[in-house]
Amino acid sequence: MSKKENILIIGAGLCGSLLALRLAQRGYNITLVEKRPDLRKIEQDAGRSINLALSDRGLRGLRLAGVEEAAKKLCIPMQGRMIHHENGKTFLTRYSGRSHEHINSVSRPGLNMLLLDACEKMPNVKLLFNMGCEEVDLKAASASFTDHTTGDKVQLSGDLLFGTDGAGSAVRKSMFLSRDFLFSFSQNWLTHGYKEITIPAAEGGGFRTDKDALHIWPRGEDMLIALPNLDGSFTVTLFLPFSDSDYCFDNLTTPAMVMKYFKKEYPDAVQLMPNLVEEFFENPTGPLGTIKCSPWSCYGKTLLMGDAAHAIVPFYGQGMNASFEDVVVFDEVLEQYEGNWPKIFSEYENVRKKDTDAIADLAVDNFHEMKEHTASDLFQEKRRLELQFETEFPSEYNSKYSLVTFNENIPYSEAMKRGRAQDKAILNLLQDGKLPDSLSLHEKLEKVKKETSEILHDDAVVKNL
């Protein structure tokens, strides 16, 4: 067997460290470079997406690299959405009617450390921290860095260069600025920003509210969510317009205004957050954006993966999962065309881009669904019916949420197409009174299936003209 190539991976976050691990397992020589300090050796920043939702597609990526079981030890299963009404009442909507299907709350730094530890055990992975990428030579697969510990300029190169340097990717920026090829690019910001607040663990270490759910306080224009952490705390995230609203980041400028807003909108949450005001003013306010681009690669030398290629908003809990799935899809394409890098890069984008575009769009849809629709009667009626279908006919029905979250063998683009058609079918049948109580559950399911196929047929006639 010929000697395997040297691969320079820029960005040792979740995607970069899983990719490095997997490519090292395949025998490549990896240099994994990260601009931040080694997160195993420093205290974590507060207020920056401390925990994330890990589900089937992400677990598949971890399984491929042999670290699924270790990662599961960091997980807290969440069975559904716990909706908190303005009147303080709560109700749980399960994510699936099939009892084994759930998502997991996992610590971002915890999982990242696990992956870095696994990389470090590989003799063919070299880890470099505190190295900020300044500029990339896309054709030469090399880049210049500033070593933040010494201030020195450092040049690194490989036979190939992978940019897994996240939503603000320096590698992607070099592609954007290149004049040698047409680079399609979009960055789209929501009108809302986010801020993280903590619900600390109860005295003695327990959880102050139900730990088996993702908590949501939907309020139309704004929303609070909370995910549990292993130490008994919850990380709460407020999603709020930046401006032009009765309550927005621009006008919540004093402790009194913050307290007034929270007491009015989230009275049951306020009492769980003793440091609300301090954290509100100490923690940063983050923007929420979607980034798409194409091509993901150039010159058969440089490739973008993960958030660097497709950053999405967090409302489907799929950002990390999509990045881990990137590694799975890339590994399959690599297996097929190993040795022919230009073909691998173009085929990978050809197979993958429609799916990352789909999850980006679904995530924006879910932003509206979570803050508005979860409180609407028609939406709740739909969810009740779908859960009944999934419970009684588990092999016959998957909701859009289940297709996206629990069906790793169905690509995101297919999940979107089928899921949207199903949603449209159920919502219209309900709205038009065509699913009366006189029908049995199975008769309702048959009607939904029939209406769904008609919708898909009608769309296909236009699309396949």
Place this chain on the structure above:
Amino acid sequence: MSKKENILIIGAGLCGSLLALRLAQRGYNITLVEKRPDLRKIEQDAGRSINLALSDRGLRGLRLAGVEEAAKKLCIPMQGRMIHHENGKTFLTRYSGRSHEHINSVSRPGLNMLLLDACEKMPNVKLLFNMGCEEVDLKAASASFTDHTTGDKVQLSGDLLFGTDGAGSAVRKSMFLSRDFLFSFSQNWLTHGYKEITIPAAEGGGFRTDKDALHIWPRGEDMLIALPNLDGSFTVTLFLPFSDSDYCFDNLTTPAMVMKYFKKEYPDAVQLMPNLVEEFFENPTGPLGTIKCSPWSCYGKTLLMGDAAHAIVPFYGQGMNASFEDVVVFDEVLEQYEGNWPKIFSEYENVRKKDTDAIADLAVDNFHEMKEHTASDLFQEKRRLELQFETEFPSEYNSKYSLVTFNENIPYSEAMKRGRAQDKAILNLLQDGKLPDSLSLHEKLEKVKKETSEILHDDAVVKNL
């Protein structure tokens, strides 16, 4: 009446010169700055979109500024699409079943000169050419320029600054690079480029082919179109993939290959283009992109308009029309809120952006329609039926094309929504055999209307959840 503001307009193309004229008519003091030389004093570049389609929305803008009749003298009416088959046969598909509805071929430089002449007659317009914008101070409504005739740096400022500097806008670039606000932005390139070729006038000055039509040679992946010019010539545009195709710009590298390609695909056109090979290699190959962004304004001081805010691909013949309509919509908003610039700018974007987004998407759809669908049986059957509807029931039916092109009182976004629903209705009814010949034309129309409302209803239930 208080003194009117000084307005700096960067870019004296079609949009900037119409905007300058209209704002001058309203009494503002205008400085209109253009990076290129005064096009009234130089020979025109070959190969850069010499003629354009002017239709109702554009004419409305010219009417507002009192130059419609003068502009009409530059127009050649085009009644429909003349489709050229591979076997040399041609057939005309009219743009509308209403005989007064047509589009016009107009010279871009001719129309631009007319507008500059009109600007120059206004005492409160100052025209500056050869001034390349280098950097914009968005808050101060000022910009620095290089005077290309002297090499000097020049600083200009106004109370307000309008960027009408086209798809490659320097004003928009300053907004993109600003770190003070979130700027959503997209640039999306088609896989195809374009190249212009000439069909010269016949000896004695006549036209070598039918001048009353927009000619199309649809060939699936590639396409040729031709628009007539006043001097008897036609400007032909080839749309072809850049790469990865049997015939593409990357592999049409020799005169023999160019001739082989044209003779195979466009035999009837080749004989009309005596300078085909020379022009193919002399004229530039242009990219085709869509640009969207938001916000269009910042600090209540600076606003983007025309292609600078929303560049679109040329396949609906609406680029110039959309830019002229910008001026109409802006004028209405200005009338309503005159004096309150931050309100004018935000309200203008609020009213207008959904419509420029819509025409951008419709134009990309039409790229596929023109090169592929115009040759498909189902599509042609649909067009025949729509033309019958428009001819027999002119007040009851407007095709999507008519809604977009001939209905200036229906916003693009509404035209898109209704037009797409109608297309879907007709295509599905035809495909499913639900419009048999046994039905009268009016019965068919009623069926199409009913199906269209059902589609709109079903979509609304999902959208208004």
